[in-house]
Amino acid sequence: MRAETLKGHLDGILLAVLEPGPRHGYAIMEALRIRSGGQVDLPTGTVYPALHRLERAGLVQASWSADGGRRRRVYELTPAGRRALDGERSTWRDFSTAVTALLQPAPPAVSTS
Amino acid sequence: MSGPGPPEPGPGPAVEGYLAEVTARLPGPARARTGIVAELRSGLLDATDAHRSAGLPPAQAAVAAIREFGDPVQVAVSFRAEIAAGQARRVAVTLLVTGPLVGLLWIATAAASHLGVRLALPWPWTGQSAGLSVSFYLVAVAAGVTAWAAIFGIATTGRLTRWLPARPRRAPMAAAVAGFGAVSADGLGLALLATQLAVAPERLSPVPAAAAAAASLVRMMLARHAARRCLAIRASLT
Numbered sequence: 001m002r003a004e005t006l007k008g009h010l011d012g013i014l015l016a017v018l019e020p021g022p023r024h025g026y027a028i029m030e031a032l033r034i035r036s037g038g039q040v041d042l043p044t045g046t047v048y049p050a051l052h053r054l055e056r057a058g059l060v061q062a063s064w065s066a067d068g069g070r071r072r073r074v075y076e077l078t079p080a081g082r083r084a085l086d087g088e089r090s091t092w093r094d095f096s097t098a099v100t101a102l103l104q105p106a107p108p109a110v111s112t113s
Numbered sequence: 114m115s116g117p118g119p120p121e122p123g124p125g126p127a128v129e130g131y132l133a134e135v136t137a138r139l140p141g142p143a144r145a146r147t148g149i150v151a152e153l154r155s156g157l158l159d160a161t162d163a164h165r166s167a168g169l170p171p172a173q174a175a176v177a178a179i180r181e182f183g184d185p186v187q188v189a190v191s192f193r194a195e196i197a198a199g200q201a202r203r204v205a206v207t208l209l210v211t212g213p214l215v216g217l218l219w220i221a222t223a224a225a226s227h228l229g230v231r232l233a234l235p236w237p238w239t240g241q242s243a244g245l246s247v248s249f250y251l252v253a254v255a256a257g258v259t260a261w262a263a264i265f266g267i268a269t270t271g272r273l274t275r276w277l278p279a280r281p282r283r284a285p286m287a288a289a290v291a292g293f294g295a296v297s298a299d300g301l302g303l304a305l306l307a308t309q310l311a312v313a314p315e316r317l318s319p320v321p322a323a324a325a326a327a328a329s330l331v332r333m334m335l336a337r338h339a340a341r342r343c344l345a346i347r348a349s350l351t
Contacts, residue, residue, distance in 0.1 A: 025155075026155075026156045029156075044182045
């Protein structure tokens with residue numbers, strides 16, 4: 001799945017990946033790949049600016065950590081981020097229910113004349 | 114929270130070459146770039162490690178990591194909006210904080226000097242010429258524009274980002290307007306002071322007047338520089 005297909009949902013997806021606990025940038029990418037069964041494969045470099053934007057919006061907070069000698073920027077959800085994730089989930093449920101219903105083959109039209 | 118710290122030694126020429134390509138396309142101050150490049154470097158090293166664990170030799174693992182990160186131009190372009198927002202926010206905050214300080218120095222100057230200006234509540238001031246009234250009015254307008262543009266710039270680069278449509282050029286423009294507003298307010302204040310010096314210098318209280326003039330002069334130059342940088346970074350956004 002390409003970036004264009006995911007457009008509008010990347011924020012929610014990133015928040016969902018951070019829900020279980022804090023992760024650094026590359027771990028977020030790996031989690032995206034694993035949780036989507038390899039379907040989501042974004043250019044990793046473009047995930048970092050999206051994370052910075054979420055940080056600016058107060059949905060995630062970042063801090064530098066030195067784990068095993070390598071310094072990484074670790075992201076975690078803020079309470080506002082959890083609320084935003086709940087919002088994204090219910091929006092997505094409503095949207096996908098509606099689109100699924102609309103895309104289903106319609107029953108043949110019954111003539112009433 | 115600590116800073117990015119010194120880079121890890123020996124990430125390899127391919128990774129460094131990629132990072133140099135990204136860096137060359139990032140606008141703004143070096144300080145803003147350092148953290149971004151350090152974060153990308155650690156991510157590339159993690160990716161290289163993952164490919165090595167999967168069995169690739171070091172050099173090929175680095176190449177695979179770079180391929181995974183994608184076009185360095187695209188990475189830099191998507192970071193530009195973030196750098197612009199950060200810069201606009203810093204400029205707006207600085208203007209909003211220094212504005213009242215400089216304003217207080219001017220009020221102290223007016224209060225300590227014998228300008229014949231007396232505050233007769235509720236309004237207007239008495240004992241001043243029409244020209245002076247207009248000048249005060251213009252200073253107030255310039256200060257108001259500065260404050261509102263700065264508040265707008267701060268609001269649209271923070272929490273409000275969640276609900277606003279993404280328009281990366283909006284905040285740098287607001288910060289530039291705030292900067293030029295501050296230049297106008299300080300310039301008008303200095304012009305008023307120059308007029309007073311020419312007409313009746315003996316009425317001015319020298320110490321607060323000198324302090325206010327120095328503060329306004331410094332702020333004027335810095336605000337002009339910051340506003341121009343905000344316009345430049347705004348122009349770099351597509």
